[in-house]
Structure formats: structure tokens, C-alpha cells
Amino acid sequence: MTTTATPPTREPGSAGPAGGGRAGIAARTLRTDRWWFQPLITVLGLTAWLVYAVVRAATQKYYWVGAYHYLTPFASPCLSKSCIPEAAHFGRPLPEFPPLIPFAIVTLSFLLAFRLTCYYYRKAYYRSFWQSPPACAVREPHRKYSGETRFPLIIQNFHRYFFYVAVLISLINTYDAVLAFHGKGGGFGFGLGNIILVGNVVCLWMYTLSCHSCRNITAGRLNHFSRHPVRYRMWMWVSKLNERHMMWAWITLGTLTLTDAYIGLVSSNTLTDLRFIH
Amino acid sequence: MGTQRHFRIWRGDDETGDLVDFDVEVNEGEVVLDIVHRVQATQAPDLAVRWNCKAGKCGSCSAEINGMPKLMCMTRMSTFGRDETVTVTPLRTFPVIRDLVTDVSFNYRKAREMPAFAPPEGVAPGEYRMQQVDVERSQEFRKCIECFLCQNTCHVVRDHEENKQAFSGPRLFIRAAELDMHPLDAKDDRKEVAQAEQGLGYCNITKCCTEVCPEGIHITDNAIIPMKERVVDRRYDPIFWLGRKIFRRPGMPEKPADGRRG
């Protein structure tokens, strides 16, 4: 066919030799906007939250308001013999914990894993902490890159497992929030703490259900929505939430902190809970 | 009527090149491509630039403007300050041919390695029946104008030339998703192909492809993540794994034998 050899490097669909050099532009990026701002605030935000959470979970104190049955999500469920018995809604099957070990270590580790493998948080920390890449069209500092193809990052694929567990934990948090409608000395009670707890639980559900894995499970994995109208509607609903997954990710960091801090302050008698009923 | 603006345009080839300064007239309502054309018509007749429709529909005039991957025909001059220097450079990820023109054959090669649509057996032309809700996801991906801005901006190949072998890039991931979600496509190993041959696992979902897509395709949320999840369905999910064991269903229950239903 070809009497004069075509250069072997010529590629389909486009003329020209491949492997030729790229344009010689040395600058890391030519972006003129404040591309570094987003990763910076992400680092600050996530670090601040992490420090707070570690400190609070490790103190093993002020996690329970006995009068109103407020339990901070950071200590739920409280399964250790070290827990205040009333705060242990599911019994105390675990032995006493030494200092610094969070009472909710079991759930907290799953929740942490859920958030660590979350598609939004992955973007956030890859971009900010790992700088891979720090922003679009800004060169990353690493010489090699293999993404999520091998250990340890291939574990990101287990997000699904953590999602299932996170649903269970959200149920526990919901249960905690319901039990917290407890008046001083028994019976029904309702205070500002309840609003905060319920608000937090609602946001946690929003975050959990807006998860990309959840979206896949409802109907994303199907190719014929038309044959599964109910699942399709669920998918539509989850898809809508999913568009705001990043927002829920940050909001829940906020509500978790707020809930824990409020309960901590009430529990340590720094603050008095504003009571509406009992 | 017009104002004089300062442009820096990269000129050169695969051996040598540099940013060249131009002072050029800019009129109301113009886009970067107009200015590049004016430079061409009045100052540098051999300035190489690739373009076609000039209406954001063909995806030819991809370049980097002040460092951001963009279509030159859709970047209005009014988005820049009056005294702002506008820097136009070729796509960084691909080999440069001359000036603003790059060799984008990488993308065509990857497209050719991607298994094509497999028509369902026994369904004659004219007998295809598909519901609108079932084709809508794939239709989103077919909006792609192949400007290759996503391919260019993806750090997996932009910053790591050596990954070009193993990684197909966002444009081909949406093609994989398009076909995998196609209600009548008869091929059922697209997830495996995406994982094993296209390098889906390289993607760390940092979403720059979505950020630069001029068609507003939700590349990451609607194609890449769903594909990753579909891979998980097959390879990592505990419940589906159990379900398959118990109910002895060999594959995923989603590819109908008879494509005409629905």
C-alpha cells in the first residue's frame, strides 16, 4: 500500500510524530489567579478539625450529660467498662480502656475510614496535603505517580464497606439523638442540645446518603432505569444530594464539632443547657 | 474604538521556543481567538493555531490561557483586566508541533484501543427500542466535543509522561461509561477493560477534568466515579459477592438478552 514508508511514529487520526517534545515552558504554572488558596484553607480546615477531634476523643471526659442524656457522637457508642453506665446505650462489652483511647474507638475508626475513602475527601486531601495536584494545571511535586492502582491506595475501593458501616453508625447516632429527649429526672425533655443533636444527625444522614457509593447502589449500577422506577426515583434523589456532597462533608465537620463542643461545655458545667421543656 | 492590549504567545516547535510579546488591538466583544487571528493577519502570518467552528462546538482551539486550559473561542477578552497581560500557550501535555498547535494523537490512539459499541444480536436496524431515561446518562457523555482539555489537564499524564502508556484519560473514561451504561450494548466486560487496560485506577478523582470541560459534562461524578463503583460491584463489594454466591448468578443482572424490552 504505502510505497514510501510512513514515519512509524505517525499516529491514527492525527497527523504527526508522537514522542516529540512538549513545548519548552519551564514555569510550574502560568496561572495568575490565587490557585494556592483553596488547598491552603483545606489544609487549615481539616487539620484544625482533626486536632480538635483527637484531643476531645482522647480526653475521655465530658462526653455525657447525665441530666438530659446528651451523648456526644465522638463517644458513641460507648462500649467500654470505663464508660459511664447510662451513656452506654448498647452495654459495655469491652474491658476498661487505658487513658487516651477513645471510648468509641470501634466506630470512630470506621467513620474515619469512611471519610478517608470518601470521593470528596480524597479530592480534598490529594489536592491539599499531597499536592497531587495542588490545583488544575499546576505541576505536582512528585516524580512518580501510580494513583490508586496499588497498595495502599487501592484500599480506596473499600469505600463501599465503610459506607455500609456508616449507615449503621448513623442509625446509632439517630438512636442517641432520640434518647436525648430526656427531661431532668426522667420523662420527656427538650432543650437546645436536642436541636443541635437532631440537626447534627440530619446532616450526618445527608452526608452519608449523598455518598457516591450510595448513589451507585440505589440504581446507578443499573442500565435500565425504566424497569426499576422506584430505585430510579431513589437514584434521582440521591443524585441531587450527591451534587452537594462536598458541602455536606464540611457541614458535618462543623455540626460534629458544634455538637461535641456544646455537650462538652454543658457536661463540664461551663454552660447551662437552654431548656424549653423540662 | 479598540484598545491596545499586551499578549504573550508561545512560539516555537519541539526543539526550541519562547513566549513572544505582541501589542495588539482589542475591540469590544472579542474573544482570545480573535486576537490571535489579528496577530496572525497583521504581525505574524505564520503563527500556527488550530481552530474550526469558532463557536465552541468543534473543540479545536484548545490552548492554555493564563495557565488555564480553555477554548480560545469561548474566552472573552472582557474577562481580563484592561492592563492585564494575556499569556497564550499550547497544551502542555502533548508534544508541540508549532506555536499553539500540539500533536493530540495520543487521544486518537487511546480511542482506537477502546472496544467499540457492540450491537445487540438479533435486533435489526429500526428495531432498537430504548427509553429516554435509559439513554440520558450516555447522552451526557456524547456531548463531548473532543477538545481534549480534560486529557491535557489531568495530572496523571500532564505531570508524568511515563503514565501515557497505561492511562487512557478522562475522555476515554466517559466513553467507557457511555458504553457501559448504554442500554443495548452487548459487551459486558467494560468495567474490567476500564480497570485493567485504561488505567481507571490511576485517577485520584481530583476533578480537574470536570473543572475544565467546556461542555459542562460531569466527568468525575457521572462517569469516573460510577465506573469505579461498577468495578467495585464486581470486585470488592461484600454483599454482591455474597449474593452471587448464594443465588448463583454469574454476572451482574443488567445486560438483557433481548435488547428490545424496556
Place this chain on the structure above:
Amino acid sequence: MTDIERHSYDVVVVGAGGAGLRAAIEARLAGKRTAIICKSLFGKAHTVMAEGGAAAAMGNVNPNDNWQVHFRDTMRGGKFMNHWRMAELHAKEAPERIWELETYGALFDRTPDGKISQRNFGGHEYPRLAHVGDRTGLELIRTLQQKIVSLQQDDFAETGDYEAKIKVFAECTVTELLVTDGRIAGAFGYQRESGEFVLFEAPAVVLATGGIGKSFKVTSNSWEYTGDGHALALRAGAKLLNMEFVQFHPTGMVWPPSVKGILVTESVRGDGGVLRNSEGKRFMFDYVPDVFRKQYAETEDEGDRWYTDPDNNRRPPELLPRDEVARAINAEVKAGRGSPHGGVFLDIASRRSADYIHKRLPSMYHQFKELADVDITKEPMEVGPTCHYVMGGVEVDPDTAAAAVPGLFAAGEVSGGMHGSNRLGGNSLSDLLVFGKRAGEGAASYVDGLAERPAVAQADVDAASEEALAPFAREGGENPYEVHSELQQTLNDLVGIIRREEELTTAVKRIAELRARVDAVAAPPGRKYNPGWHLCLDLRNMLLVGECVARAALERQESRGGHTRDDYPGMNPEWRKVNLVCSSSPAGDVDVVRQPMPVMPMGLQHLFDRAELAKYVTEEELTAYDAAPSGDGAADEEEEN
């Protein structure tokens, strides 16, 4: 001189839009080794710009639709200047061509029962356009592109070489067809990227290069539309048909300059938009021609009522056929009542709610917002006519798409006859598919029938190479960009939407002067991706085609479809029987001769009412119509679809 890369193929397809890709698929399916020459990158051709849809009488939305109705609509739209056989084949085969696309992976919008949805469009009696939102052209080209890739994968599986049987030469421009002993022997061109020459030895060449819009200043066409195929055919000895018919779309953007010419869809008017002049007047009421008087509203009130109650009211005159509206806008601007940037106002903001506009015209909203910074829900658009499509083109045999030169074929916009004097919206995409396939088939069977392949003459190659390099040799020659802009201005001003004898004569004279200048344009040095050089070469084609348009326009003394003569208003039945055929001498002198229009068989004629036919044909023809037995006759003997 440098080495010339040589390739040998069975069929070379010049052009990689819808028609070219469909032709290539067919040639490859017929077992022919096929090359696709692509002026831009693969998949970027102008076909992507098509929005509305592809017309095919599938009857999915209205079961009354069939090929006869489609045929009738097409003939009416073209004011009976269409080649009847092309219109017939087109109407009959379009549905199969569309369905076939689904087997290639196309995803059209669906009806509730899962079939391909079809939409209404101007001039089509029933909802007929298969579509995907407003990006049908993109779907079409991507589908064909992916089909070609899949054929390459088949070849790879078989031979280990993707390009064993079909290869795409991207960013490659053919500058000359090589003819030996009156038959096609090959094609000569250059590769943009390297500037190197390439020679294709092939007994069959399919032209699918699209239109000529870039010869005009204001156009909706892209830079590639320089009439290459038209000019290549002429220089190879083929003929161009009815080049005077150029479609000007009435509403293109006029401001800002960067988007001048880009289409503003007809749906804006269909959904309630009205045209106003600088005095705020809805001027279209003053421009309803007598033949349409009965069908169009006389007051604004009546016109406004039509949108909600079309049965009891007549449609507003904004919805007159494209040529009428374009002429009216032109007249208003000439009378000094235009908008600041030389158009008129298209106002939907004051007539419909912002919500409605967002819902009905999302892409228009987007287009004006992004490109013009105009919020069409708040302010009027400025619009004016823009050169959109050329109905004229290479004269071909309807069944095989063969041109006059053996071995040469043409399909799509570059071919002539199918659309008569005016193309209906939606008919171009189906045209590409129907005649693209036929051209591929025609080329393949031509190759099969060859006892011996014509050999390329070295002298022709040398001449082509010399011609292509000439712009480098002219030191101190003219800037091609300036000459181009003058050519565009000349055609725009003098061979534009309204034409008259003095202007056309002047145009012919100007073009002759420009030819001397085109012969003297100089390219900046360097062959590698040098747009200045490319323009020098394209200019030759634009000039040649421009001259054909001007001369044919001067010749045809009537107004019909895309050809409006101020000095000869109205259609003339005698002129309907006349095709104007352009040819060129080797030296480039254009000649226009009259040729009789082929007579439509009676069976097809009887698809029309006598009263309707009477508007177009001569007394003599009517007598023949009356004499023939009525009934559907020959028309549906062959096939019911």
C-alpha cells in the same frame, strides 16, 4: 524538491464530514482499501455545527409520514429545481440510514414507546427530524467516526494492523486531483503539520468537502469551507450545477464581531420572537409577498394569537420562508432602519417570560450570554442574514454520485441538485448519509469494473507541487489575509442576498482583478503548519468558486429560492427548466452554459396537485401532466416505505 510521500489506495475520500465518513465506511465494507483525507482533525468537520436534526420519514411520531410526503416537501422547498431522482432516493433511503446509525452506537432522543423521536421543522409537513437535543450534527459525526474506528479494530483483529484497510490522514489538504487520459488517477496534497507533500494513487476519489461559505464575509461556516471540492472538480474537468443558489439564513448574530454570522435558530421566532427595526416597528408586516398574503397574519394581534390558537389564526410574518425574511431584513438595514451593528432586533425578551426562554431556548440563552454578554431574557438580540449553505455543487449521477470525470464522485454539500434552489432544514444531515453511502458504493463498483488503473503522470505531480510551492517564491507579494478579506467583502456586497445586474457585472470584474492579486500572494517562509501558506492555496479555490457563483447569478434572470434578483423579481417557469452548469478551462476561465433540467416522471409528478404544480411549471408541462393517467403510478411501484 523534497521527497513526496506516496500512498496507493482503491478509494480516496476527500473530506471527513458526514458524507465523507459515510462514503468511506461503505467503500471499506465493499472491501476497498480506503483513505480518508481530513482537512482538520478527525471528527472536527463542519457537520458538528448542525443542530436541528436529520429528516427521515420514519413516521415514529406521526404515522402518516412516508417517503412520498417527504419527497413532496423537499421539492416544494427547492422550488422544483431539485433533481427529482435525488429527492426521491433521499426520501426513500433516509430512514434506513438513520436506523443504521443506531447499530453504530448513536443515541437519539426517544419517543415514549422507545423509538427515535422526531421533531417539527420548517417546510416539513410532519414531525420528521431525528435529533439529539440541539447537537444532532455532533452525534452524527461522532457516530460515524466511532464506526470507522470499529472497522479499524476489526481489521486489527484480522491483520494486526489498524490501518490495513482504512486510514485517516488528518490535517491533510488536497490541492489537486490528478487525471490521466480523462480519468481520475490520484490526488495530491500537503500535510499541514509537516508541510510535506503527499501523493495518493487511486482510481476513485470521492469529494465530500462541504461548502463555500468562507468566500463570504458573513457566514455561519468554518474556515475549512473554502470550496475546495468544487474547485478540485472544476479543475479536474467536472461541472458545477446551479451555483447561484446560496442559502442565506435570515438570523445570524451580527455583534460582537467575533461571532458575526453564527446562527440564531429559527425556533426563536417559532417560540414568539419578533423582528423590529430601529424605530421599534415590527416591519415584517410590510414584507408579506402576494403569494403568501393569504397564509399570514395582517395584524400584530392576529399574529400573536396564532401561537396559542394556530387553527383559527394565521401565522405571523416573522415565520415566512427564510429567503423572504432575509430579504426583508436586508431592505430595512439598507433603508437606514437597522440596529447599531447593521442588523435588526430580534426580540423575545419583551414577549416571553425569562422562565419560558430558559426552558425553550437554553442553547440560545447560553450562546448570547457567553459570546455576546447579552441576556436574551432582558434585551433584544441583534441579527442579520448570514451565508449558510450552497445548494449548487458538483453535477453527479443521482444513483452512483459519479461526476462527469470517470473515477470522480461527490456527496454532501459539495454535490448539487438534491436541494434545488433552497434546502429544507434537516435535509442536509440525511443527504450526507444517503448520498455518502451511494458515493462509497459507486466508487467501489467503479473500481471493481476497472480493467486497469490509470497511472499518475509524473509531470502532473511536478506541476501540482510547483503550484503549491509558488507562494513561497513570490518575494514581496501581497498578504493573503488582505486579499481574502477583499474577496469576502466583494462577494458579500455584490453577490449577496439581493442581486442585480450592475452589481453582478461589477463582481465579475472585481473577481478578475482579484485573480491577478491571488496569483501574486506570498506566503511567509516555513512549510510546517503555516496558516499563511494554506490561505494562499485556499484562496485559489475561493476565487474560482466565487466566480462561478457570480457568473451563474448574472445568468439566471429570475428570483428563486437562494437566488434573488432585484431586477427580475418572481419565479419564471421557463427558467425552472434550465440548469446552469459551470465549467473551467485548464487556465481557469469559467464558463456557464444552460442545460435542460431532467424531467420528473409522471408517477412522481402526480404526487402533486395540479394547482400546486401550476405555480412552478410551464403551460406545456401542465398539458403533459393532464395527459398522463393520474394515480400514484410509478412512484410507489418500486417500494413502499
